Amino acid sequence: xxxxxxxxxxxxxxxxxxxxxxxxxxxxxxxxxxxxxxxxxxxxxxxxxxxxxxxxxxxxxxxxxxxxxxxxxxxxxxxxxxxxxxxxxxxxxxxxxxxxxxxxxxxxxxxxxxxxxxxxxxxxxxxxxxxxxxxxxxxxxxxxxxxxxxxxxxxxxxxxxxxxxxxxxxxxxxxxxxxxxxxxxxxxxxxxxxxxxxxxxxxxxxxxxxxxxxxxxxxxxxxxxxxxxxxxxxxxxxxxxxxxxxxxxxxxxxxxxxxxxxxxxxxxxxxxxxxxxxxxxxxxxxxxxxxxxxxxxxxxxxxxxxxxxxxxxxxxxxxxxxxxxxxxxxxxxxxxxxxxxxxxxxxxxxxxxxxxxxxxxxxx
Amino acid sequence: xxxxxxxxxxxxxxxxxxxxxxxxxxxxxxxxxxxxxxxxxxxxxxxxxxxxxxxxxxxxxxxxxxxxxxxxxxxxxxxxxxxxxxxxxxxxxxxxxxxxxxxxxxxxxxxxxxxxxxxxxxxxxxxxxxxxxxxxxxxxxxxxxxxxxxxxxxxxxxxxxxxxxxxxxxxxxxxxxxxxxxxxxxxxxxxxxxxxxxxxxxxxxxxxxxxxxxxxxxxxxxxxxxxxxxxxxxxxxxxxxxxxxxxxxxxxxxxxxxxxxxxxxxxxxxxxxxxxxxxxxxxxxxxxxxxxxxxxxxxxxxxxxxxxxxx
Numbered sequence: 001x002x003x004x005x006x007x008x009x010x011x012x013x014x015x016x017x018x019x020x021x022x023x024x025x026x027x028x029x030x031x032x033x034x035x036x037x038x039x040x041x042x043x044x045x046x047x048x049x050x051x052x053x054x055x056x057x058x059x060x061x062x063x064x065x066x067x068x069x070x071x072x073x074x075x076x077x078x079x080x081x082x083x084x085x086x087x088x089x090x091x092x093x094x095x096x097x098x099x100x101x102x103x104x105x106x107x108x109x110x111x112x113x114x115x116x117x118x119x120x121x122x123x124x125x126x127x128x129x130x131x132x133x134x135x136x137x138x139x140x141x142x143x144x145x146x147x148x149x150x151x152x153x154x155x156x157x158x159x160x161x162x163x164x165x166x167x168x169x170x171x172x173x174x175x176x177x178x179x180x181x182x183x184x185x186x187x188x189x190x191x192x193x194x195x196x197x198x199x200x201x202x203x204x205x206x207x208x209x210x211x212x213x214x215x216x217x218x219x220x221x222x223x224x225x226x227x228x229x230x231x232x233x234x235x236x237x238x239x240x241x242x243x244x245x246x247x248x249x250x251x252x253x254x255x256x257x258x259x260x261x262x263x264x265x266x267x268x269x270x271x272x273x274x275x276x277x278x279x280x281x282x283x284x285x286x287x288x289x290x291x292x293x294x295x296x297x298x299x300x301x302x303x304x305x306x307x308x309x310x311x312x313x314x315x316x317x318x319x320x321x322x323x324x325x326x327x328x329x330x331x332x333x334x335x336x337x338x339x340x341x342x343x344x345x346x347x348x349x350x351x352x353x354x355x356x357x358x359x360x361x362x363x364x
Numbered sequence: 365x366x367x368x369x370x371x372x373x374x375x376x377x378x379x380x381x382x383x384x385x386x387x388x389x390x391x392x393x394x395x396x397x398x399x400x401x402x403x404x405x406x407x408x409x410x411x412x413x414x415x416x417x418x419x420x421x422x423x424x425x426x427x428x429x430x431x432x433x434x435x436x437x438x439x440x441x442x443x444x445x446x447x448x449x450x451x452x453x454x455x456x457x458x459x460x461x462x463x464x465x466x467x468x469x470x471x472x473x474x475x476x477x478x479x480x481x482x483x484x485x486x487x488x489x490x491x492x493x494x495x496x497x498x499x500x501x502x503x504x505x506x507x508x509x510x511x512x513x514x515x516x517x518x519x520x521x522x523x524x525x526x527x528x529x530x531x532x533x534x535x536x537x538x539x540x541x542x543x544x545x546x547x548x549x550x551x552x553x554x555x556x557x558x559x560x561x562x563x564x565x566x567x568x569x570x571x572x573x574x575x576x577x578x579x580x581x582x583x584x585x586x587x588x589x590x591x592x593x594x595x596x597x598x599x600x601x602x603x604x605x606x607x608x609x610x611x612x613x614x615x616x617x618x619x620x621x622x623x624x625x626x627x628x629x630x631x632x633x634x635x636x637x638x639x640x641x642x643x644x645x646x647x648x649x650x651x652x653x654x655x656x657x658x659x660x661x662x663x664x665x666x667x668x669x670x671x672x673x674x675x
Contacts, residue, residue: 023426024425024426024427024428024429025389027428028428028429028432032432032454032455035454036454036455036456057428059399059427059428059430060428062397062430062485063430063482065485066482066483066484066485069484069485069638070484070634073634073635073636073638076636077636317455318454318455319454319455322455
């Protein structure tokens, strides 16, 4: 790691003019960090949006253009896939929410531009979860985690079913019924989230799809990042940067964000989102909202420690930006994510089972 | 050496090669249009690289490195007892470690993986590619069909080697982009090729790999020198070696050629309609054949005659 290069990716995304004085060595650090963070497409987008692609050295441009090409193909195959899913799910008679990457792409948000992702995240009301699952099985999706323990783990404890995979196209769907694991002790009102969702239209597809309201979308993105393992920390934080940049100028959004997060018992991740987005990407967030978030964060007893640990997840896991201490802190974050996900009396038997008994099912 | 001549690996002393392999920037070699920066502290690998890549141009430290790779031993006791080698790309470890004596083979496999996953401006087909009189021959076949042996046989007869592993078909122009690399030979074919006439340099032999015994043949200098010259594809061949088999070359219909090539293409599904169009243009521009043969003595003259015919 070198202190000179370790923030090249974040700084270029925040302010593409940072790349204007790059040497070949700097470009190598940027491309490497973007590759390991799955963010080449986003880098190409910001350089293109500021008319810099033409000035990028040809050898670097090759990789950026390739990323744009792959992202465009990714998006068109996503839309094809959603058309099939939409037809499969139109008879459940309830809205189907798109979450995360699929939502950003379908709603054409800046956060979704040239962003690639592996799984399609869907959410439906819990009472139609089984119907939705069966409908997808009838269209060629198959369960992956056949092991009885895994099935129970997901179905009883988690906020989503075990991932299901299409038998010929290989697309993977995570079907959710709420946005955080019930075992985490947080119980957001899923019915309210669904009721407030906004319809999105996709060409050639039945009108079943919705996306979360702007405030809920930020809240969910924040939960996903800060209650998760922070494996793709910088990428997920960049999603929040893009969402907050676009949405937080709206006074209605500013007023609603924290009260909504509080009533859904999910204020903490939203505070962290505002804090880290501003710190890492300099996200433009109205000062009153930002000050309020900082004030609330600073009143937490473990604020400084969490801050220090989470900071390590905001560097790409690339030789130009990684260090032993950052790896150690990420290990602690990994442990923390399990701690946040379930209480000790469930976590300890779960980890013991995973370590001692569990064999990966061949189908999984 | 004249000042404007390209510096090749052979121009560097052994000490200089090792110093570069140890440096942060790595030993930077030009593979056609790409630059790979190789870092390693493994002596036998340095020897293997000198043997196989002597004719390759060395890129300057100020040239952008497309693909930084690293091969190192695993730490601790493993250094002494059954040492292993790890391949890293951008700090990521895409494969499990291999026994230490397979370091050269691991570099080759690792680079194949890197090129295949990042050359997304091309339709990438698992095939050997050679050029004869300005036109390209694509030989696509699953492993074990004798493709690399035949490729070595043709290269030693003066055909220009574009690649023994990856056909890179331009999505816009339909031309074949060279990526000449050492030819990977397995088991009996190592000795078959060693007995052929011509100047043959082999890298170290690795035993008991996932593919059996493996050795790599240094590519002809002329092929490495012409690594930036693209070629119009003209023939597509699906070769199948069978011990004792007679030599039979049969023309193949376009539809069947298309479907067989799809089966050998790495990124065809990912490329969607673009991939379909590139594949269709390729098949339209070429004559397709299947070939069964029992020895290089039969098939090489047959292909020389076939590919001598005017288009």
